[in-house]
Amino acid sequence: MANEVEEEEMKRIVTETEKTFAKNFNIFDLPDVAPGLPPHLELQRTRVFCKNDAPIHTTSVSYSGAYNAVGENNSVKLESFSENFRVEVISTSPDGMELEFDMIGIDAAIANAFRRILLAEVPTMAIEKVFVANNTSIVQDEVLAHRMGLIPIVANPRIFEYLSENDQPNEKNTIVFKLHAKCAKGEVRRKVLTNELIWLPNGSELVKESGVSTSKPKTFTSFCRSQDSFPEFADNPIAPSYPDILIAKLGPGQEIELEAHAVKGIGKTHAKWSPVATAWYRMLPEVILQKEFEGEQAQKLVRACPAKVFDIEDMGNGRKRTKVARPRDCTLCRECLREEFGEPKPKAKGEDKSKREWIDNVALRRVKNHFIFKIESTGSLPPDVLFTEAVKILEDKCERVIADLS
Amino acid sequence: MEHGSFTNEREGTFTLAEEDHTLANAVRFMLNQDPRVTLAGYSIPHPSLECVNIRVQTTGDPAREVLKDACQELMIMNRHVRSVFDKAVAEFKAEQEQKKQREIDSMDIETH
Ligand code: SF4
Numbered sequence: 001m002a003n004e005v006e007e008e009e010m011k012r013i014v015t016e017t018e019k020t021f022a023k024n025f026n027i028f029d030l031p032d033v034a035p036g037l038p039p040h041l042e043l044q045r046t047r048v049f050c051k052n053d054a055p056i057h058t059t060s061v062s063y064s065g066a067y068n069a070v071g072e073n074n075s076v077k078l079e080s081f082s083e084n085f086r087v088e089v090i091s092t093s094p095d096g097m098e099l100e101f102d103m104i105g106i107d108a109a110i111a112n113a114f115r116r117i118l119l120a121e122v123p124t125m126a127i128e129k130v131f132v133a134n135n136t137s138i139v140q141d142e143v144l145a146h147r148m149g150l151i152p153i154v155a156n157p158r159i160f161e162y163l164s165e166n167d168q169p170n171e172k173n174t175i176v177f178k179l180h181a182k183c184a185k186g187e188v189r190r191k192v193l194t195n196e197l198i199w200l201p202n203g204s205e206l207v208k209e210s211g212v213s214t215s216k217p218k219t220f221t222s223f224c225r226s227q228d229s230f231p232e233f234a235d236n237p238i239a240p241s242y243p244d245i246l247i248a249k250l251g252p253g254q255e256i257e258l259e260a261h262a263v264k265g266i267g268k269t270h271a272k273w274s275p276v277a278t279a280w281y282r283m284l285p286e287v288i289l290q291k292e293f294e295g296e297q298a299q300k301l302v303r304a305c306p307a308k309v310f311d312i313e314d315m316g317n318g319r320k321r322t323k324v325a326r327p328r329d330c331t332l333c334r335e336c337l338r339e340e341f342g343e344p345k346p347k348a349k350g351e352d353k354s355k356r357e358w359i360d361n362v363a364l365r366r367v368k369n370h371f372i373f374k375i376e377s378t379g380s381l382p383p384d385v386l387f388t389e390a391v392k393i394l395e396d397k398c399e400r401v402i403a404d405l406s
Numbered sequence: 407m408e409h410g411s412f413t414n415e416r417e418g419t420f421t422l423a424e425e426d427h428t429l430a431n432a433v434r435f436m437l438n439q440d441p442r443v444t445l446a447g448y449s450i451p452h453p454s455l456e457c458v459n460i461r462v463q464t465t466g467d468p469a470r471e472v473l474k475d476a477c478q479e480l481m482i483m484n485r486h487v488r489s490v491f492d493k494a495v496a497e498f499k500a501e502q503e504q505k506k507q508r509e510i511d512s513m514d515i516e517t518h
Binding site: 078081082088391394399 | 426428435441477478487490495502
């Protein structure tokens, strides 16, 4: 009975307009609810916090519905990605083989895919087979062969094909080098450098001993035409990327005579095919002073930083304060978070509260979607080409998956 | 590649042969960005096996289609990255050229 009465009352109280209002009610439509994530969540989403013991909030929040409860959509729409994604080239080295650039507005999952592909999946040419005709040096054949393999070679790998097991080595998949170095008796010990490697555009010169003597002696490769005639190599002959890499040292009376065959491969198979010395990124550092550091304290903070991130700024009438001048140089050594820096050891009891302040007022953060990317090429291709190749390889991978799924 | 489940379209495990963290992690990210996905993850069953398993569970759409869309989006994203990167590099090179030219010009002025 009591229930019925209550229901009756309810019906009377809730009018039709109220019902529609309740149905359409959304707290985020209220004028004084700020749009977007609350500032502390936004900070956790976009920054890594580097505390003096360990960094926190290091993962990126990738789930699209992560902030549904506060009415925010976390998914990156393609349009907004296209709008916000930026690349800024910072510098190249004088020889053009190093490249530093900023990649802004991309997630670590994808930036890391580029990096991994650069290291392990962009093909290059490297010496795979070494035919030793004579080696009386103290470097054993297998060690010598390994050293030869690691020599970076300037040859556009896109022109070449992979040499599969059943293939004959020919001008489209093999590069042949010859090395003949000798140290005559009575001479002083000498070095064998990569500039003594001679490219053989017509293929192997070593004659296979098997078989009866036919009209043409058989060698270890079967080139149809000279690689000289390739337009790409006509005026820049294939050679090691640096002429002064040490291969071996020869004592008086020692000699090395060999032929080396380079083929196409990827870094996943062996690191010698990796096109980069290294490719790495770091997130953009962000250093924020949450209070003003003045006078003596300002000096101390400037001195504390080994990367010279801070400068002293004049505020007029003799007052000076610290300013963050070069946050990009921050190495995250966390020296500026050490309380005892430059201070006498704190007394066991009655510890100075002001020292604690130092730690709490410098905020070290990293911007999660801003990558400072650096590529150091070994010389086979310029770093910008390597990066585009890497992106293309990721594209191909996607394409393959799509094809498999359809 | 194989489809792990035939009973329920909404969820599935996909085995990608000859792939590793490189693709799997990027695809997982793209999947997680899709509001239709309730769960997405990947694992490598054994370090000496060259394959990854990608698990997709959705709110209703076929998992296969959602995975395909994720790859598609990743591909479009890559294309965009490539075009933006190429443009940035070209701009940088042009700027560098200009700087060099200006230096040569100023040197000329000094010698005259
Ligand atoms: S972490 Fe190290 S490099 Fe960075 S601002 Fe602090 S002291 Fe300087």
